[in-house]
Amino acid sequence: MNEKITIYCDGRCGRSVTLRKNKIQKCDYYICDSKESRDICKSKLPKRKNGMIEIHTFNAVAHFQGISYKYPNEKEKVNITRAKKNLKIGLLKISINNRNYENN
Numbered sequence: 001m002n003e004k005i006t007i008y009c010d011g012r013c014g015r016s017v018t019l020r021k022n023k024i025q026k027c028d029y030y031i032c033d034s035k036e037s038r039d040i041c042k043s044k045l046p047k048r049k050n051g052m053i054e055i056h057t058f059n060a061v062a063h064f065q066g067i068s069y070k071y072p073n074e075k076e077k078v079n080i081t082r083a084k085k086n087l088k089i090g091l092l093k094i095s096i097n098n099r100n101y102e103n104n
């Protein structure tokens, strides 16, 4: 009924976690939490397609992080546009502040 399942890190480092099926949060990929290799493991995942967003689920399976790719819905598209605009404004402010600093 509530069988245990072993999930392996999709970065192919060999690390795994075993847990009950009902404790698994469904994600496209799972990455270990190893400080030494998690960045390398993440870099081995298939690349997301242009226009897709990446969703991170912390502790998706025990201490493994879950990663899913999807195309943004309308609400997410609005948030992305706003975030990009805020980033541009922020960078512009930094640039102006630096210029003022250099002129003093």
Ligand SMILES: [Zn+2]
Binding pocket: 009, 010, 011, 012, 013, 014, 015, 031, 032, 033, 034, 037, 038, 041
């Ligand atoms: Zn790994």
